[in-house]
Structures are given as C-alpha cells and as structure tokens.
Amino acid sequence: MIILAATPIGNLGDASARLIEVLSTVPTVAAEDTRTTQRLLAGLGITHRPRLIALHDHNEKDIAPSLVERARGEDVLVLSDAGMPTISDPGYGLVAAAADAGVTVTAIPGPSAVLTALAVSGLATDRFTFEGFVPRKAGERATAFAALAAEQRTMVFFEAPGRVVASVADMATAFGDDRRAAVCRELTKLHEEVARGTLAELAEWASGGVRGEVVIVVAGAAPRVVDFDDAVAQVLQQVADGVRLKDAAGDVSAHTGHSSRELYQAALARR
Numbered sequence: 464m465i466i467l468a469a470t471p472i473g474n475l476g477d478a479s480a481r482l483i484e485v486l487s488t489v490p491t492v493a494a495e496d497t498r499t500t501q502r503l504l505a506g507l508g509i510t511h512r513p514r515l516i517a518l519h520d521h522n523e524k525d526i527a528p529s530l531v532e533r534a535r536g537e538d539v540l541v542l543s544d545a546g547m548p549t550i551s552d553p554g555y556g557l558v559a560a561a562a563d564a565g566v567t568v569t570a571i572p573g574p575s576a577v578l579t580a581l582a583v584s585g586l587a588t589d590r591f592t593f594e595g596f597v598p599r600k601a602g603e604r605a606t607a608f609a610a611l612a613a614e615q616r617t618m619v620f621f622e623a624p625g626r627v628v629a630s631v632a633d634m635a636t637a638f639g640d641d642r643r644a645a646v647c648r649e650l651t652k653l654h655e656e657v658a659r660g661t662l663a664e665l666a667e668w669a670s671g672g673v674r675g676e677v678v679i680v681v682a683g684a685a686p687r688v689v690d691f692d693d694a695v696a697q698v699l700q701q702v703a704d705g706v707r708l709k710d711a712a713g714d715v716s717a718h719t720g721h722s723s724r725e726l727y728q729a730a731l732a733r734r
Contacts, residue, residue, distance in 0.1 A: 465531070465561045466540045467554060469547040469573030473652035473676070475506050477574045485571065487511045489540045493518035493530055495553050499544045513540070523553050527560040534566050545676075546576050551595045551621055576650055577619050580678035583657050584617075584645035587682065591617040597630045597679075604630060608637035613718075615683040624648070627673040628666065634681060635662035643682040649675035689719040691729075698730040708734075 466485060471477040486492075486509050494500040497515040504512070518526060518541065530539055541548045541557065547570070548554030561568050577593050594611070597620050598604045611618060622630050627646060634644070640663035649655045654675065658668050662681070689697075694715050701711035708730060716723035 464538055464567035464569055465534050465557065466538055466569055466571060467548045467558070468540055468542055468571040469575065470503060470542055470545055472545045472574045472576050472579065472650060473655075475503075477651060478503075478507055479571065479573050481571050482573060483507055483509065485538075485540055486513070489513050490537050491516060491533060492540045492542060493526075493557070494541075495519050495543045495548070500542055503542075518557065519553050523556045527557045530557055531561050531564050531566050534561065546574055547572075550575070550577065550593075574651070576621070576676070576678050579650050580645070580647040580680050581617065581619055583647060583650075584680035585659050586617050586643060586645060586680055588617065590615075590683075591619060593619045596621045596623075597626065599626070601629065601633070604633045605637065608633055612637050613684050613687070615686060617683050618681045620679045620681070622677045622679055624673045624675060624677050627677055627679070628669045630679065631662055631666045631669050634679075635666055638662060638681065638684070642684075645680045646673070647678045647680065648673060650678065652676075686720055687718065689721070691721055691725075694719045694721045694726055695729045695733065698726050699733065702730065702734075 468482050468485065470482070486504060486507065488511065491514045492500055493516045495518060497517055500515060516530070518530070533539055541554050543552035543554065546552065549558060558568050581588055581591055592614065598607050631646070641661050644662050644665055645657055645659045646665055646669065647657045658665060660668070697715045698711045701714065702708050708727060712723045712727040712730060716726055
C-alpha cells in the first residue's frame with residue numbers, strides 16, 4: 464500500500480510511535496527531500512535504512528506510475544519535509560494515481576502546521592479554509608485577496624518570512640485594517656511566536672522583520688446583513704435570469720443567512 468505519514472513540523476518529539484515503527488521497517492520511502500529524511504532517521508535514532516526515492520513537484524508525474532506499481536508488492540511510505548504529504552506538498556498526484564489503479568492508500572496522522580496555527584490563533588475554528596501559499600507577485604496577491612474579501616470562514620495561509628510584511632499589508636487593504644488575524648512563526652520550535660491583533664497592527668509588527676516558518680490566520684468576514692425583502696428581490700432577479708426558484712432561494716440563503724424555505728415561499732407568493 465501507499466502510506467502517507469505526517470512528520471514533525473519542528474519538534475522531533477512530535478514524531479508518533481507509529482511513524483517511528485513504520486520508519487524502522489518499511490522497505491521504501493518516497494521523500495520530498497531524501498536528505499531531510501536521512502536527518503529525520505538519524506534524529507530519531509533509527510538505524511534501518513530504507514530505499515529512498517525522491518518525490519517532488521518536478522518529478523511526481525513521471526515517477527508516480529512506478530511507485531504505484533511498487534506499492535502492489537510492498538509498502539511505500541511517503542514523506543514531505545514537514546507535516547502531511549499532499550498538503551501544499553508533493554503526493555497528491557501519487558495518491559490520485561494509486562486510487563485510479565485500485566492500490567490502497569492510508570495515512571499516519573500527526574503534526575500539521577495548518578491545524579496547529581488555527582488552534583493557537585485565537586480565531587474561530589468551527590469553519591475554516593486553507594488557502595495554501597500566498598501568491599508571490601503583488602498583482603496576483605491583490606487579486607487572490609479581493610476574491611476572498613467576503614469569505615466568512617477563518618482563512619489559513621502559508622507565507623515565506625521575507626514576504627510577510629507585503630502580504631499582511633495587502634490583506635489589510637483587501638480585508639480592512641481592523642480584521643483580526645494571527646501570524647504564527649516557528650510553530651513547535653524553540654522560538655515559537657504567535658502575534659495576534661488587527662491586520663494594521665500586525666503589518667506594523669512585521670515591519671521589523673520576520674524569521675522562520677510562517678503561517679498567517681485571518682478571521683472571516685462578518686456576515687452581510689441583508690433585509691428579507693431585498694433577499695427575496697435577489698431570488699426573483701435570479702429567477703428572471705433563468706435560475707430555478709429552488710436553486711435561487713438556496714443561493715441567496717447561503718450569503719444572506721435567511722431561511723431558504725422562507726425565501727422560496729415568499730418569492731413564490733410574489734410571482
């Protein structure tokens with residue numbers, strides 16, 4: 464089978480007993496960086512030396528078929544440099560190929576920078592969206608943030624330390640200076656730090672320079688308050704544009720908070 468395994472995101476003590484057991488016996492490891500895997504084995508005191516095969520963004524498409532074929536006869540452990548493979552890391556293409564080929568895929572859960580940052584951010588955790596790495600170019604960042612301005616779920620982003628200042632400033636422009644957020648750096652490591660505040664405050668904090676691995680967590684937008692009659696009017700406008708009444712009521716309900724059933728009945732009565 465294919466085994467996806469979460470590795471420590473900073474503190475080696477977070478390696479699970481199950482991860483150590485599998486690393487001590489598995490014949491083949493497909494790793495984002497084989498040198499990182501060798502350091503992990505040494506750090507955990509594991510003397511077993513599995514076959515190491517590089518699996519990264521540049522070769523995943525080409526190498527996935529051979530790894531899937533290998534997994535028909537032996538276990539293949541998949542590791543990223545830190546955290547869970549496939550989450551903004553290589554592995555998705557391999558998992559998709561394995562699923563198509565009917566090869567079993569399982570996972571060894573463990574450390575996650577996304578969930579760790581979300582948990583310590585002090586922001587709402589009931590609903591959230593992971594947006595991956597922030598776009599590098601200013602124009603692409605502005606476009607991406609503008610598309611998320613009305614997102615009501617808490618948002619989690621990865622960012623390089625050198626671009627935190629620019630990204631937080633662009634977030635303040637798109638989401639508003641007073642939107643709450645948290646910049647989490649060096650999670651689980653010796654110099655772990657979580658800076659919380661408004662985006663304006665965090666932009667000022669980051670101006671002094673930020674080092675280490677960074678996750679930015681941003682509060683979702685406040686729900687828009689839409690009068691019920693205006694919401695019904697929106698439903699009727701969608702119906703006039705050719706949308707089914709039931710679908711229109713559901714769509715308007717999703718972004719106004721009004722009952723889909725009540726919108727449906729009110730719109731039906733006014734037609």
